[in-house]
Amino acid sequence: MxxxxxxxxxxxxxxxxxxxxxxxxxxxxxxxxxxxxxxxxxxxxxxxxxxxxxxxxxxxxxxxxPNMVVFGLFTFAPLFINVGFSVTEGQSIQFEERTFAGTDNLSRLLSETQIDTGAENREDDKFKAAVYDTAIFVILQVPVMIVVALMTALALNREIIGRAFWRAVFFYPVMLSPVVVGFLWTLILKRQGALSQTLISWGWISEPIQWLTDPSWTMFWSVLVYTWAHLGFYMLILLAGLQAIPRDVYEAAEMDGTPAWRQLTRITIPLLAPTLLVVTVLSLIKAVQAFEELYAMNVRWISLVAYIFDTSGLRGQPTSHGLGIAAMASLLVAVVLICLSLLQVYLSSKANKP
Structure with a gap:
């Protein structure tokens, strides 16, 4: 030695x-x-x-x-760079090779006519379609997420056999890569996937269905898969909120003969309101940013983030104004997310006031 x-x-x-x-x-x-x-x-x-x-x-x-340095390099620096792209035009990512455009990219994104040629502008139709589809997804997915997460948290807060195991089971999808989740569900939902073959063998349908591209089903499965993938995160937050409620409040209600439904509506929901507010705003922000699972499943509709991804030239052929238009669209999305965050801060401070 x-x-x-x-x-x-x-x-x-x-x-x-x-x-x-x-x-x-x-x-x-x-x-x-x-x-x-x-x-x-x-x-x-x-x-x-x-x-x-x-x-x-x-x-x-x-x-x-050190944490603030890393946070600044990977959060604030890209934000400022994105602002620079939104007010310049050109295919290059080097600012010295891009020309200042001011609000031209905003006009290219929202105006009815192209400011460069005077012809009909189709970019605004694609952006508005992405906004509309994303809004539909948010309106459907957020309430489903909140209700299912609350029901799951209430069930797993009770004294049941294997409670720790079931909590781990519901949280497990959160730890999976979004791309893995998307490919996993693609194997189930594609035309020759497990779901279509099972339903055919049961005699419920006569021919396979492409669940992810059929307009009648694509939004339904988008909401279901996204809820399944992120349910555990919000369930955990609500579970922590439920465990913070004093037990003696329920004991007093039981002594008074209060039924379980009335305990839920008169005790649990009001005391859980601040936590529900946090879950609501977080799920709203996450739903607006939905991309990875939907992109991996190749669903029919285009989310806002997918529109930005495609327009920027990260997939497909870059265009002369695509990067600037995508940067401007991302800023508009960022404004919406900032407003939602400020709403959460305001409502939380209002709820905490005596």
């Missing part, structure tokens, strides 16, 4: 560098106390120095700094 250790560090400057590092720490801090206390102080002398310089109140911000 000793020979291997010596051979590993022979000819290396690391032992000398480590010795110098510890001597500097010893000279600067002059640690006291037991041997292990002094040893740990010398090993971590840079943090000790930072704590002495920044104080007890400044040290937490030092630990938050």
């Amino acid at each position: 000793r020979d291997a250790f010596v051979a590993a560090f022979s000819g290396s400057s690391w032992p000398l560098a480590l010795l110098i590092y510890m001597l500097i720490g010893w000279a600067i801090l002059r640690p006291s106390g037991s041997f292990w206390t002094r040893f740990c102080t010398v090993i971590g002398w840079p943090l000790e120095m930072v704590q002495r310089l920044a104080g007890a109140t400044g040290l937490p911000y030092l630990f938050l700094l």
Whole structure:
């Protein structure tokens, strides 16, 4: 062991560098106390120095700094870059090769005529169709999500056999990749998939159905799959809210002979209202951003995010104004999401006021 250790560090400057590092720490801090206390102080002398310089109140911000740097690079920087794309035009992603366009991309997105040629503008029809389809999806999916998540949370909050197991089962889809979810359901819902073959064998239908492209079914299955994939997240939030309700409130109601339905409507729902508000706003935001599962399933309708994805040229042939139009459309979606977030903050603060 000793020979291997010596051979590993022979000819290396690391032992000398480590010795110098510890001597500097010893000279600067002059640690006291037991041997292990002094040893740990010398090993971590840079943090000790930072704590002495920044104080007890400044040290937490030092630990938050790396996270804020990463957050800024991957959140705020792309946001500002996107704003730059929305007011410029051209195929290049280099700003020096793009020309300033002002609000031209907004006009290309919403006006009835093309500002470049004067012909009929079809881009606004595609954008409005995406907005309409997304609105229908949100209107259908959010109430279903809230109701199913609440019912699931109420069931899993009761004393049932294998409660922890069932909680894990309902939360498991959240941990799956959205693309995996989409392909999994595609195997079930495609024309020769498991669902059509099963229904044919039962004699319920005479020929296979393409559930994901049939206009009568595509929205239904989009809502169902998206709800299945994200149910566990909202169920967990509601379950935490239910467990925060004092048990003695229910005991007092039971002593008064209050039926279970009245306990639900008069105790559970009112006390769970702040949590339901959070779930509602979060599910609204998530539904507006729906993309991965729907894209993987190749559903018939186009969501807002899918429209932005296609228009930007990330899939298909890039166009001269596509990137700017997609950036402008994403800003409009961002404004909607910001308004929903502000609504949540306002309603939450109002609900918490005595």
